[in-house]
Amino acid sequence: MADRLETHRPEMPDPWTVLLPARAYLRSLRDQTLTARQAAFEDSLDHLDAVAAGDDSGLRDMALLGVIGDGLQILEDLGYFATACASPLAGLVSFLTATIYNDRTPNNFYSSFKNRSPEELKVLAGLWMLESENSDPLPIHVVAHVGHHLSEEKLAAIREAEDATIKRLRLALLNLAGTWEDFRRFFHAFKHGALAVNREDWDVVGAQGKELSPAISVWLRRADASSFGETDLPWRQVAREILQAGHVGLEVTRYLVETRLAHLDIFEFDDDGAVVALRPPPSMWRFWFHEEDVSEQSRALLAGVDL
Numbered sequence: 001m002a003d004r005l006e007t008h009r010p011e012m013p014d015p016w017t018v019l020l021p022a023r024a025y026l027r028s029l030r031d032q033t034l035t036a037r038q039a040a041f042e043d044s045l046d047h048l049d050a051v052a053a054g055d056d057s058g059l060r061d062m063a064l065l066g067v068i069g070d071g072l073q074i075l076e077d078l079g080y081f082a083t084a085c086a087s088p089l090a091g092l093v094s095f096l097t098a099t100i101y102n103d104r105t106p107n108n109f110y111s112s113f114k115n116r117s118p119e120e121l122k123v124l125a126g127l128w129m130l131e132s133e134n135s136d137p138l139p140i141h142v143v144a145h146v147g148h149h150l151s152e153e154k155l156a157a158i159r160e161a162e163d164a165t166i167k168r169l170r171l172a173l174l175n176l177a178g179t180w181e182d183f184r185r186f187f188h189a190f191k192h193g194a195l196a197v198n199r200e201d202w203d204v205v206g207a208q209g210k211e212l213s214p215a216i217s218v219w220l221r222r223a224d225a226s227s228f229g230e231t232d233l234p235w236r237q238v239a240r241e242i243l244q245a246g247h248v249g250l251e252v253t254r255y256l257v258e259t260r261l262a263h264l265d266i267f268e269f270d271d272d273g274a275v276v277a278l279r280p281p282p283s284m285w286r287f288w289f290h291e292e293d294v295s296e297q298s299r300a301l302l303a304g305v306d307l
Contacts, residue, residue, distance in 0.1 A: 069190030079106030200297025
C-alpha cells in the first residue's frame with residue numbers, strides 16, 4: 001500500500017466538462033438553493049407561530065405540515081447530494097449524479113447510513129476521495145499527490161481531525177435519519193397535495209378504544225386512502241424537532257458543499273477556462289469537529305488548514 005501511495009499520479013480532470021461545471025453547480029447550491037431553503041423554512045416557522053396564537057386547529061395543522069414540509073425538504077436535498085458525494089454513478093461526475101431523480105434515494109441514504117464505514121464517511125465528508133481507476137477510497141493529499149510536502153506530525157494531526165470530523169458528522173446524520181424516518185410520510189403528504197386530515201371529520205382512536213389527539217394526521221397516497229398520524233408527541237414538540245433537524249440539515253449540507261468547493265479552489269483558471277496554476281495544498285481541507293475532540297497540539301499544527 002505504501003508503494004502505491006507514493007507512486008499514484010492522478011490525471012488532471014477536464015476543466016470544461018468537470019471542474020468548471022462542478023464549481024458552478026456547487027456555488028449555485030450554496031448561494032441559491034440553500035439560501036432559498038432556509039428562507040422558506042424560516043417563513044413557515046414564522047407562519048406557524050402566527051397561526052398558533054389563534055384557536056383554529058385546522059389552520060394550525062396546515063401550518064405545522066408546512067414546517068414539516070420545508071424542514072424535510074432540506075433533508076431530502078441532503079440525501080440526494082450526500083448520495084452523489086459518497087456513491088456517484090459509474091462514469092459520471094458527482095454533480096450529475098445529484099441531479100438524477102429517484103424517490104428512493106433519500107430513503108436509501110438515511111436507512112443505510114448506520115452501516116457506513118469510517119472510510120465511507122471520510123469520502124462523504126470530502127476528506128478522502130474515490131480513486132478513479134478502481135474506486136478505492138484514499139486521503140485527498142494522496143489523490144492530489146501532495147503528501148510528501150507534509151510532515152509526519154501534520155499528517156497525524158490531519159488524521160486526528162478527520163476522525164473527529166466523522167464522529168460529529170455520524171452523530172448529526174444518525175439524528176437526521178431518525179427525523180426523516182419519523183416524519184417523511186408527513187413530508188410527502190405536504191409535497192404531493194398537502195393532504196392533512198380535518199379534525200372535524202375524523203376521530204383518531206387507539207388500540208384500546210381511547211380517543212387520541214394527534215399532533216398532526218395526514219392522508220397517505222394509497223388505494224385505501226388510509227390515514228397516518230403522530231400521536232406520541234404534542235404539536236409543539238414536533239415543531240421543535242423539525243426546527244432542530246432543519247438547521248442541522250442546512251449546516252451539514254453547507255459543510256459538504258464547502259469541502260467540495262475547497263477541492264476546486266486549488267485550481268486557477270484563465271478567462272477561457274484553462275487551468276493555469278495550482279494554489280497551495282492546505283486549502284483542500286475543511287474539517288468540522290468539536291474543539292474538545294482534537295488536541296491543542298494538533299489544532300496548532302492545523303493552523304494553516306481551514307477548520
